[in-house]
Amino acid sequence: MGKSTSIRVAIIGAGPRGTSALERLLAHAAAQTGPVSLHIDVVDPYPAGPGHVWQPGQSRLYLMNTQSFYPTVIPEDPRLAPPLAGATFDRWRAQQQLDPLPFLTPDELAELKALGSRDFPSRALYGRYLRCTVADLLEQLPDGVTVVFHETEALSARAAADGGTAFDVGLAGGASLAADSVVLALGHIPSKLNIEQRELKASATQLGLRYFPPAVPADVDWSTIPAGEPVLVRGMGLNFFDVMGQLTEGRGGKFVDAGPRLEYQPSGREPLIVAASRRGTPYRAKAALDGYYPSSVTLRYLTEATLRRFETAGIRPGFDHDLWPLLHRDTLWAYYSTLVRSQPGAVPDQAAFLDDLDEALRPHAHSSTNWEDAVESVLAVHVGPRHRLDLLGLASPLSGRSFASRAELDAAVVDYLLDDARRSALGEQDPVKMAIGALHHGRAVLKTAVADGGITDESWVAGLRGWFESFVEGLASGPPALRSEQLAALARAGVVSFVGPDPRFSVDRRAGRFTAVSPWVGSPPLTATTMVEALAPGNRVAVNDSPLLQQLLADGMVRPRLMMSAEGAPVQATGLDVMPHPYRPVAANGSVSEGLYVLGLQLSSSQWGTAIAAEAIQPGGPFYASGQRTLRDADEIAQAVLGY
Template sequence: MENTQSIRTAIIGAGPRGTSVLERLLAHAGHHAAHQEHGGAAMRLHVDVIDPYPAGPGHVWQPGQSRLFLMNTQSFYPTLIPEDPGLPAAVAGTTFDRWRERQQQDPLPALTADERAELAVLGSNDFPSRALYGRYLRSTLQDLLEKAPDGVTIDFHETSALSVHPVGDGTFDVGLATGETLRTGSVVLALGHIPSRLNPEQRELQASAAQLGLRYLPPAVPADVDWAQIPAGEPVLVRGMGLNFFDTMVQLTEGRGGKFTAGGPAGRLEYEPSGQEPFIIAASRRGTPYRAKAALAGYYASSVTLRYLTEAALDRFEAAGIRPGFDHDLWPLLHRDALWAYYSTLVRAQPGAVPDSTAFLAALEEALHPHAHSAANWEDAVDSVLAIHVGPRHRLDLQGLAAPLAGRTFASRPEQDAAVVEFLLDDARRSALGEDDPVKMAIGALHHGRAVLKTAVADGGITDESWVAGLRGWFESFVEGLASGPPALRSEQLAALARAGVVSFVGPDPKFGVDRKAGTFTAASPWVEGPPAAARTMVEALAPGNRVSANDSPLLQQLLKDGLVRSRHMMTAEGAPVQSTGLDVEPHPYRPVAANGSVTEGMYVLGLQLSSAQWGTAIAAEAHQPGTPAYRSGQRTLRDADEIAQAILRR
């Protein structure tokens, strides 16, 4: 009689991370079958995949969404398939860029005309639509299913999981919205973006809108929003000028028939309105949007090599038994790298900026060197070097990069609008210079450093207090505003819209409210004189909050209520516990910690709900690019998925 091992698991969430777990399960099942010893146990694996959205793309990456929504990374960047030679090879699939090339040479019959048109002009360095990435995910999943090893069966349930209950014999019952219950040996929580409750201010705005007949659009995935409900020709107040803002901007302009043309001076973009646009009034804390990405040949600036915040430096901390603090240990190293990247680029790209560049770089290198006896004074040493060699116009104000309007007041909103347009055009110009712009290379060092920081801080790698006060307290928003911006084209488009009178800006540090007498939302900046901006429609151009404690997911609420999972608490420097954003988990693989402190065995977590154990959980896996650093964090999510797959198959 055949000796057969039967395994059943459920993956809740069928977006990229859930699909990664499925892909790793298939890879390990195939590896097991290929290396099965004579007389060894055969393996039968059944996987239930649960998600109300079609598997592969999941919620965010649906192929049918507007093609105006672009990815925030270029074609060469993302992958669903790991490239780590230490992991079992995938049964099918490849990186997005190789898939793109294949479709250009031999397109799938199922591709739509729009997909073929986008692929025809899409290069490795271009930014694909989110819809096309969704097609890649769906296509890759189909390839995986066609190559699934013998003994593996998969059921897809296009519905929601509402509950997970331990049965008592090491198995779980998963309750579906259809009323069906699935009995399974393990459960993977790959929930992705989950519904979130509004904060008190947002609830008040929503309630005021209902009372006064206004339109309030809360935080949402842009593809879920009914943009047609925003009336043409009327003001719309948009809060947030990060990535969701650009989706809002393009949908309300180009998405309504307007056109961008290179008809201005020196090919500058101009906007031809269709007449169907609303008047967009944009507001954010900085008063400006995220800085645009530099034009680079790869994901990381090739002219920037980290000298101080390196993976070797992390190893030295570990070898010395030091659990680093962010502000005290890690940021000073990355700050040095940003300064060196800026000034070494300045000397190379603008030879006249520093008279004696050789002496300057030698003195700067000496000042930046982390001398143990003078670590507290290194910034003073750098300032002394700069005072001798570099004029004020060419010095770097790193913190000021993230707040370009700080310290300025404006006599009117049109004056402030002109300042924002000037910022946008200057930033786009710098982006076009790429590796030859000192500011963009300083940001490039921060971008490199972010990859190293992800490894440094994972799994309790830094102290709780420095996670709360440093990494999440100030650095995260600082670096996102500099290094997580849109393609430079979006900055040029926004400047064109402002010049065309389609977009205006509120100014820094805006205060929002409701004028009940006038029946409008309002927003005003203390730095801009004049009456508040007013509109009967307000859009929160923000993603739903990724906080476990504020979730509006029936499944996650049930797991919290039953004590199978709990939020992670961190201690501040004052010894006060603070509820962090993600689940409390025990590595490796990541399993949730229950309310009583025990580990919920047989349940695994992957993705956004790991935001208290990892940093940067929203970033997809990086494909390897020849000639660029292969940071450990680049394919961390795929290795996490592999660990989960191994654990499932060992149960």
């Protein structure tokens, strides 16, 4: 350690990212050969480990979006300092099944008893894992290291007036902490409402309506939504299924396996859920796989070796021009090679087709045409229209359709849900799910490709964030297939109905109701006295509602990142402007804020996909460099804090 005889560090945020920072500091302190003097203050209103989102006491109907084998806060990279304690979530789960901790609740024991490696755990149980991990770490504190937890909010972090330490961290209630370094592991921060949301909220207040803005689902009192009345729910991503569960099973309803399909038995306390999204449908469900990535899909074009070739050639790739064409090829190969394998009758001359497709997909210059035209020529010869892949159309299954009535729309959405669940059950035998599987593989490679200015600003703004992010999220980040089957059952039971694509929301002030209408559905507008935004808070630093982040911005210690569009206009990005590595914020005057570090969601303008948990290494499965990137970020911060 080289910074001082005694080092003080404040970690602001005690969720998974803050836990990773704590774990790495302890690991490196333990690895020191000489005496250690390190004091760590951890500041968060919520208990350390789970932080805000993963509290163990929340409803067990809130499920994680990844299976048990996926998440970890303990690194498995042998190049990093070895951890003092802890394990991946899956190893912790297996250990609790063999020898459960005495303080686990009956609900936790019941979930663990039935939970397999491929099952989706509750967020509550993952929160218990995080709390246990922190407890295990504290039992292994190296000599000379002290840790103090402050269950309060950090309101400010300013340069220390006395010059003895670098920062004074102001806490709610008036106390302050002295620190040589501050780690911002803020996680999900509240955001200010946009103009439309503010207007809806103001109208609700004036008219006596109920408006639920974007929020962490466990923070919402769902019991205030009346039974038997319609409730407009905007958004059919992952938060939608949280809302759906609370308003159905959470009110005593039951799903029953009725032979070929799931049925819902209402309790009578449900509202009528009226669901809306831009596509008109929810995210596609995950396929049933043995691992996080389908084993039958191997990327051939968008590979980490390809990224190294770009780097060696001095090429800074563009997303639409260089990266997406490679992933597009991988997706087409995954689809059609699976089609040949799983449906032999779909392609008469399989060997010739795959040879011709392989040649057409090769990323070389075709003399008089581009590769997409070459692929179309091959498909025209070998594959009938019924078996062709409409890749972009997968994300918008209702595109190009109109509906004479709401009943017709609801029936179409149910058909989509059941077809998607059927495909998920086929797993590696379904061509569509394997095309999505290639996108999923490719997303892991893209996280490495685009990080830290790996692509041009205009590519980031117009390509990666402009269209690809929402496209791939809707296909590859969906819920378990069971959720699709449940939603279909709820629609058949009359508990859920749908608005339709491209919905428009407003307030009918004369009637005193919210309204929603789709231009593609020939029915009167839907109305309700309750509206729910089934969306996560925006996590845009420029419109945050965090006192600490607002102070840092106001004092010029941090700034949002600006990116240049293709037209040369500055575009304010979602995250902080930072200097790697480790990530330190850039101040308003362009200097680097030494001793201040950023970890997690506020890196969203330098990294892509930082919201997801670190990926545990799966034996026999592919592992991408991006899988444990956040743990390496925490490791770099720990080394910098300790002075080496």
